[in-house]
């Protein structure tokens with residue numbers, strides 16, 4: 001075996017010296033070099049859902065009934081991102097379907113959009129036990145799929161619902177009272193945080209601020 005390799009190296013050296021003698025000092029690169037990875041435009045939400053599969057990448061899979069992937073328009077201009085599924089969402093496998101979900105639908109309709117025209121997702125896709133906050137390792141496992149959804153949809157605006165969503169997307173611990181209503185950037189997409197509908201159910205006097213934030217979103221959509 002070693003003899004064959006030595007023979008090959010010797011032949012190659014002779015060949016290269018022959019080329020050098022002919023004045024050839026460089027060789028063309030082979031054509032079958034790896035091509036660029038497919039661009040995200042070629043990916044669909046169905047592809048992302050297939051890749052997610054019956055996900056057990058974090059411990060939240062143990063108590064969940066259903067993965068809540070997200071729903072809405074694959075080409076949505078406006079995307080809403082909440083924290084995670086609650087009881088109703090876990091049962092139905094759909095985001096924002098409880099009382100807070102009904103309020104979110106009204107909030108969307110307040111700027112003359114239908115729920116179906118937007119896309120609705122959460123930071124994590126499985127319900128945490130007793131609705132506790134998701135933990136860092138759970139977010140880390142789930143986040144790549146949310147980011148893929150965002151890259152497929154390429155919304156003009158993301159409305160982050162509540163402190164947890166806004167702080168996770170913007171990688172900050174600034175309070176939601178300071179974040180809300182302002183414009184931020186995520187991979188070239190405008191992000192506007194506002195209060196979570198569940199918070200509004202407990203604090204209806206804060207609805208006016210959400211209305212202000214939604215008016216800003218409507219202006220951005222119209223001005224695009």
Ligand code: SF4
Pocket residue numbers: 052055056057058059060061067124125126138141142
């Ligand atoms: S929360 Fe996300 S990463 Fe964890 S099991 Fe559910 S789908 Fe998988």
